Amino acid sequence: MATINDMKKARLSTLLFTGTLNDQELAFFKANGATSSQYNEAKQQWLAAKGFSTGTINDREDAYLKGLGFTGALNDKLYQALVAGTYYA
Secondary structure, X not given: OOOHHHHHHHHHHHOOOOOOHHHHHHHHHHHOOOXXXXXXXXXXXXXXXXXXXXXXXXXXXXXHHXXXXXXXXXXXHHXXXXXXXXXXX
């Protein structure tokens, strides 16, 4: 079974983002509403642009994934969203 990071990297590669996983995610966040060049801030901005602006990054990500209909712990939801192809939407 692929790891979550492997799945993230594969998905971002299909979206034509290159580099390390952090580089790919940062570029994705910036292409989708974030303005910061700092990874955590950019992720918070991306989640805020999706309507999730309160709490920690994990709180926001959990709420985002729950809003997409996924259940379980945060990593369970993230895995489900990556399998479904809806995390980077």
